[in-house]
Amino acid sequence: MKRLSYILISCAITASITSCSDFLDTAPYDALSPATTWKSESDARSFAVGCYKDWLNGYTILYQDCASDIGYNNFPWENWTVHGNGKLSASNTGASFYDFKTIRRCNDFLENIKNVTFTDETEKKDLIAQVRTIRAYKYFEMNFWYGGVPIIDSYNTAEEAKVPRNTEEEVKKFVYDELDTLIPDLKESPAELGRVAKGTGLAVKMRSALYWSDYQRAKDAAQAIMEMKKYDLDPNYTELFTLKGKSSNEIILSVQYLENLQGLGVIGQMYNNADGGWSSIVPTQNLLDMYEMNDGLTKEESKLYDPKYPFKDRDPRMEMTMLFPGQLWQNQSRETVILNTLDKEIDGALNDNYPEGVSNASKTALSWSKYLAPMDQYNNIWDTGACPIVFRYAEVLLSFAEAENELNGPSNAVYESLDKIRIRVGMPTVNRGKYGTKETLRELIRRERTIELAGEGLRKADILRWKDSEGKMLAEKVMNGNLSRITGTVNYNENDPYKRAVIEPGVFSLIETRKFAPYNRYLPIPQSSIDKNPNLKQNTGY
Secondary structure, eight states, X not given: OHHHHHHHHHHHHHHHXXXXXXXXXXXXXGGOOOOOOOOSHHHHHHHHHHXXXXXXOHHHHHHGGXXXXXXXXXXXXXXXXXXXXXXXXXXXXXXXXOOOHHHHHHHHHHHHGGGOOOSSHHHHHHHHHHHHHHHHHHHHHHHHHHSOOOXXXXXXXXXXXXOOOOOHHHHHHHHHHHHHHHGGGSOSSOSSTTSOOHHHHHHHHHHHHHHTTOHHHHHHHHHHHHHTTOOOOOSOTGXXXXXXXXXXXXXXEEOOOBTTTBOBTHHHHHSOGGGTOOOOSEEOHHHHHHOOBTTSSOTTTOTTOOTTSTTTTBOTHHHHHEEOTTSEEEOTTSOEEEOOSSOSEETTEEOTTXXXXXTTSOTTSOEEOTTTSSGGGOSOTTSBOOOOEEEEHHHHHHHHHHHHHHHHOOOHHHHHHHHHHHHHTTOOOOOTTTTOSHHHHHHHHHHHHHHHTTTSSXXXXXXXXXXXXXXXXXXXXXXXXXXXXXXXXXXXXXXOTTTSEEEEEEEEEEEEEEOOOGGGGSOOOOHHHHHHOTTOOOOTTO
């Protein structure tokens, strides 16, 4: 009923503002809203559902690592290629986060709910806190990516709405103040999956503080989530990213999709060509190279590493995260086959998954396993009930570890947080001697965060906020240069799936040359928004 109620209310609003659609179609004056009469608690709840609409987007979460060194998008019209190759501009922004529609809905809700009487005042406070969390998250998101955006009000005219950008610090303070005020009013448990509760409010506080290097605040928020005793690591890492794992108590918040009602079609775009997919979102060799060997050493340090067989003896999360050549795979016909993304031909026939063949084949020779395996969990890969994760408990442990290390250096609390994550997948505990300084432990935490959360949309923000020893953004190092794939062949006579792919050491095939300039720290504000509001100033470099 909530979904239906929102649709009916939205239709009524749309009908009432048809004559001024151009007026509302602008940014930031797409924040404008008509006066609406609210009469009941039911009206308020219906409009709150509207605030959730498009607040989070599963497509964006799954595509977002393509803007980093560990992901690749092959099709420019899908709007993520330019984020990876540095060709962003004011007229070619690619996928954009500059959008005030959700904030407008939240402002409208918060203005109108003042006059609505609830039978239980705590219910009203919780509903208000949910909407304020959504608004705070949107401001945090835009502020991080653009470096200051207008903090908008409800306006009566287009001229009033032509407001300048607030500074990054002003928006950050607004977000912090909002979160500190609303979190106490949130319930411990959400009314239903996908709704905001206290864990989500604290997770937004944690992530925003970590992204802005306010480590004490990030640590406090992470500890508060840990002390709730509501969330924990799921013993089955792989299952987290399947339909079966959607209700795991590791998940703090995920975007909700329902097969045959509001399905997530991007899952189909992620499968490789032979499985009827497009290979739109694929992992890269850079990610593969980050996985430790199963002895806890990097591939550069371990005697276990053989460049001829790079998939052998790796951190188990490699196989849990990506699909690689040589492994057994249940294809779209539900047949078990040997996955081959290396050979141009198989038994004399063209290989549908050969990277240099059709455009829908993965150009990196790799695909994601997260959300894709097993394939038979979906009746239709273009209409799925997959629910991409926004926040989960592993991120809490990693955020705590990073913040505590930056504040105080190595400690048992940091090691124990990392060990929980590593032991869960069968990796050895952290070598305290090897990673005994703030600097060496920082290196491990960054690698662990990348490996654990790969494919979940957080890597680009991390390489923008992390600095190297010279104070430069890590993105300046990892996002400049050639993106390449491995080459080799699949040996069908080999029984060991980790040795079936025989790689030519040091021989790579170029995919694209990537570029990242310091000014790419912030995204360009769309030129169309500046044209409508001349008081908006473009970010430097665009």
